[in-house]
Amino acid sequence: MTNGMEFKSHANVAPWKEVADMMRRDSLTDQAASIERIIDRQKNIDMQGQAVRKLPYYKKLIAKNYLPHLRRVEYTLHYNIYRTLTADEINELYQQDYKQLSKFEFFKLYRSETDSLKRQTIMRQALEVYPSFMAAANDLSASLISSRKADPSLLRPFAGEKAPQEVNINQVIALLNEGLFTESDSVARFSTYRQKPFELYGIAGMDATYSRAYNNNDHGFGAHLGMRGQFTFSDITYFYLEPRVGVAQDNVAQTAT
Structure with missing residues (x-):
């Protein structure tokens, strides 16, 4: 041969x-x-x-x-002459019996599907046929995270020291969404991400403020925008400057404005 x-x-x-x-x-x-x-x-x-x-x-x-x-x-x-099936041919084969599809054909099919629910169904079927299909498990996990239906069980067999960074990060997010903080911390240790010596962040947020003056209590709400310049010295040590501009309700100041 x-x-x-x-x-x-x-x-x-x-x-x-x-x-x-x-x-x-x-x-x-x-x-x-x-x-x-x-x-x-x-x-x-x-x-x-x-x-x-x-x-x-x-x-x-x-x-x-x-x-x-x-x-x-x-x-x-x-x-023998082999060629890649077209999207229409893969879909026709899928309609007949999805268990006939190869990993690549499943991948090509769900990546071309625009409906998120149908795409998730195809990925679940791919994992049913190929339980070790890590790419499908990772893509399904990311899709469920976006839908706020995180499922940590999908990537649990794959996450770890030898897993790609994308798999570990998605698993950390899924675990945090389920409140599994200890397991999340264990997986996070395998992430290869490292902060750069200098990074610039755009900051935006909402404020809830409480004030007390002349025996009078009051509270109010506001919003702010900022820009943070952060210098990293080690994995756990950094210094930053974060100028902000914000607005708040008048009553918080408890003085004439």
Whole structure:
């Protein structure tokens, strides 16, 4: 087998009787009779060959003019042509029986599906057929996180030290959404993300403020925007500056404005 091709060969050894027949057709009656007598005396084809090769006209006549016509080797070549199915062909196969699909065909099918619920169904079916299909498990986990229906069980068999970063991050998010903080912390240790020496963040938030002045309590709400410049010294040590601009309700200040 070579690159999807299978070669077979078969060599056929013609009997000396065929040589005798050809020589008779060429009117070489005496020479043909000599070969026929050898065939009658020797039933073993190897012994016949030894006797024929001793004939005085073997090289100039038999070997030169007749044997080349009897040499025949048959070759058989089997080959397969593979091609990638089109999206329509994959979908047709899926409608017939989704268990016929390969991992790649499942991947191509759910990636082309625009409806999120249908896409999730296809990914679940892919995992049913191929439980070790990590890409489908990761994509389904990400889709469920976006739908606020996180399922930590999907990536639990895959997350860990040797898992891709995307798998570990999605598993951390799924675990946090389910309140499984201890397990989330264990998976987070395998994340390869490291903060850069300097990073710039845009900040936006809502404020709830309480104030007390002259024995009077009051509260109010506001909003703010900011820009944080952060310098990282180690994995657990950093320094940042974060100028903010915000607005708040007048009553929080408890003074005329």
